[in-house]
Amino acid sequence: MLFYYYVKGHIHFMLVS
Incomplete structure (x- = not known):
């Protein structure tokens, strides 16, 4: 989990950055 x-x-962090 x-x-x-x-x-x-x-x-998510890579997508935002």
Whole structure:
């Protein structure tokens, strides 16, 4: 579960940046 949130958050950060 934590890994899913970690990956999702990382992708979101890349998309925003």
